Amino acid sequence: MDHQTIEQLERKVQAAYSAIAQEPQARHSFPVGRALAEGVGYPADQLDSLPSSTVESFCGVSNLAALFELEPGERFLDLGCGAGLDLLLAGRSGAHGVGVDFSDAMLEKARLAVDLTGLSETVRLLKADAWNLPFPEASFNVALINGLFNLNPQRSAIFHELSRVLQPGGRLYAAEIVLEEPLHQSDREDQSNWFR
Numbered sequence: 001m002d003h004q005t006i007e008q009l010e011r012k013v014q015a016a017y018s019a020i021a022q023e024p025q026a027r028h029s030f031p032v033g034r035a036l037a038e039g040v041g042y043p044a045d046q047l048d049s050l051p052s053s054t055v056e057s058f059c060g061v062s063n064l065a066a067l068f069e070l071e072p073g074e075r076f077l078d079l080g081c082g083a084g085l086d087l088l089l090a091g092r093s094g095a096h097g098v099g100v101d102f103s104d105a106m107l108e109k110a111r112l113a114v115d116l117t118g119l120s121e122t123v124r125l126l127k128a129d130a131w132n133l134p135f136p137e138a139s140f141n142v143a144l145i146n147g148l149f150n151l152n153p154q155r156s157a158i159f160h161e162l163s164r165v166l167q168p169g170g171r172l173y174a175a176e177i178v179l180e181e182p183l184h185q186s187d188r189e190d191q192s193n194w195f196r
């Protein structure tokens with residue numbers, strides 16, 4: 001995929017997810033919000049305990065929080081944190097976290113939620129591209145990803161960055177949408193099929 005196409009896709013993804021942050025109740029081309037979060041298995045009482053502004057803009061692909069375990073004092077990265085649902089749940093464990101996203105609107109919501117939940121001493125937000133992370137080597141014990149790879153053609157670069165910023169023996173908890181069969185070549189080349 002050429003550089004120009006990658007940039008076009010990136011702008012589409014940024015616009016789509018910023019719209020979910022700004023207008024969660026509007027019609028989107030995929031499910032978002034509380035119904036999705038309950039549908040993928042986040043317990044209702046857990047969702048009730050989080051700011052509704054975060055829950056309404058949830059757009060992950062699974063209940064990632066059912067998978068991860070963090071010890072107090074561990075350092076974690078939530079890559080593509082969106083409005084911060086997993087970020088807040090991970091931050092509550094006492095771990096120190098950074099949420100990274102390339103949508104300003106998502107970051108604004110996540111930042112507000114971090115303040116509202118009293119986690120601002122230990123959890124911060126940063127704007128960055130997933131394939132070019134502004135952290136030194138071995139910065140984190142744990143990385144969390146809830147639905148980011150399927151939006152990005154530069155997956156090898158993202159995996160490279162994850163292996164660089166995770167310390168040796170670090171853990172990656174990732175949830176993703178996967179194809180059950182390979183895409184037909186013509187569908188692979190049609191940009192409108194990449195992101196709808």
Ligand SMILES: C[S@@+](CC[C@H](N)C(=O)[O-])C[C@H]1O[C@@H](n2cnc3c(N)ncnc32)[C@H](O)[C@@H]1O
Pocket residue numbers: 013014017018057058059060061079080081082083084085086100101102103106128129130131145146147148151152
């Ligand atoms: C499917 S949403 C999931 C958001 C969040 N993890 C959740 O569960 O609600 C993907 C998020 O990743 C962000 N994102 C996608 N590609 C990115 C990239 N290359 N760099 C940084 N953020 C990215 C989007 O802006 C969006 O907020």
